[in-house]
Amino acid sequence: GSFYEQYHPLEEIYSWINKISHEHPDMLEIILIGSSFEKRPLYVLKLTGRRNSPKRAMWIDCGIHSREWISPAFCIWFVQNAIDSYNKNPEITQMLDNMEIYVLPVMNADGYVYTWTTRRMWRKNRSRYEGNNCVGTDLNRNFDAGWCTKGASHDPCDNTYCGPYPESEPEVSAVAKFLREKKDSMKLYFTIHSYGQMLLFPYSYSYNQAPNHDELQHLADEATQKIQRYYRTRYSSGPGATTIYLAPGGSDDWAYDLGIKYSFTIELRDTGRYGFLLPPQLIQPTCLEVLTAIKTITSHVIKNT
Numbered sequence: 001g002s003f004y005e006q007y008h009p010l011e012e013i014y015s016w017i018n019k020i021s022h023e024h025p026d027m028l029e030i031i032l033i034g035s036s037f038e039k040r041p042l043y044v045l046k047l048t049g050r051r052n053s054p055k056r057a058m059w060i061d062c063g064i065h066s067r068e069w070i071s072p073a074f075c076i077w078f079v080q081n082a083i084d085s086y087n088k089n090p091e092i093t094q095m096l097d098n099m100e101i102y103v104l105p106v107m108n109a110d111g112y113v114y115t116w117t118t119r120r121m122w123r124k125n126r127s128r129y130e131g132n133n134c135v136g137t138d139l140n141r142n143f144d145a146g147w148c149t150k151g152a153s154h155d156p157c158d159n160t161y162c163g164p165y166p167e168s169e170p171e172v173s174a175v176a177k178f179l180r181e182k183k184d185s186m187k188l189y190f191t192i193h194s195y196g197q198m199l200l201f202p203y204s205y206s207y208n209q210a211p212n213h214d215e216l217q218h219l220a221d222e223a224t225q226k227i228q229r230y231y232r233t234r235y236s237s238g239p240g241a242t243t244i245y246l247a248p249g250g251s252d253d254w255a256y257d258l259g260i261k262y263s264f265t266i267e268l269r270d271t272g273r274y275g276f277l278l279p280p281q282l283i284q285p286t287c288l289e290v291l292t293a294i295k296t297i298t299s300h301v302i303k304n305t
């Protein structure tokens, strides 16, 4: 199948980032936002239409957890699809003409390489701290949002190790710094994970409802109903704490408390048959159904901000 129906090692993703940006300099710009613990570059693709400069921005990050290979595959597919659909699909055209879209294809670069070279089921990054017997921090427990309360671990050997302090991880501090700088124009945050087929929104660090809980629930229901109608796939929707589990330090909660009032974690396919080892043939159908959800949410945000 095509490039977009296969999983790729990090080097190939970097080459793709370079290639597609050079092919579409009018719509894509590469931004280096920082580097990983092992000094690999963290590239963000800034995707815009060719018309007026939009006043709003949205963010999509992929690959926070390295074993969730479908996640970077989605970010890559999304960028290519958006470029191909611009001026052809009305919803994509509206999206690009109203939003600057910042896409981070592989946030956990070191972990991703490690899943290709050493351990396929690795989740965390590859940071090492003096005196710690184990390697890696869970980047989705390292954000400064209820940091290291119930649902994360202070044990460096745990898969939910929160790190020595909030934003200790270079990958997290790079993303947090970038989003803080853009917080006035940033209206919508997506972080892409697998697996479980869920559309989650704040909070995960507490059972308290977010101030705009009803609006977020309405949006998430609208989006998952669209997926069900067009693709027959079932995605659940709700606050993280009650829909998946109580867990602190996540990027969506942090983005929400920063002021990005539309903040979602999307758990892609499947529900356990293949789990993190989703076959490449399922990349395309997964991306198509999730794009429907993203279009629904984005058009609502454009109308309401």
Ligand SMILES: Nc1ncc(C[C@H](C[SeH])C(=O)O)cc1Cl
Residues within 6 Å of the ligand: 065, 140, 141, 193, 194, 195, 200, 204, 205, 240, 244, 247, 248, 249, 250, 251, 252, 253, 265, 267
């Ligand atoms: N704020 C959050 N939002 C979503 C999740 C679920 C993901 C699923 Se892989 C995780 O465990 O990090 C976890 C947290 Cl802490």
Ligand SMILES: [Zn+2]
Residues within 6 Å of the ligand: 006, 007, 008, 009, 012
């Ligand atoms: Zn390849």
Ligand SMILES: [Zn+2]
Residues within 6 Å of the ligand: 064, 065, 068, 193, 194
């Ligand atoms: Zn994850």
Ligand SMILES: [Zn+2]
Residues within 6 Å of the ligand: 218, 219, 222, 300
């Ligand atoms: Zn709506």
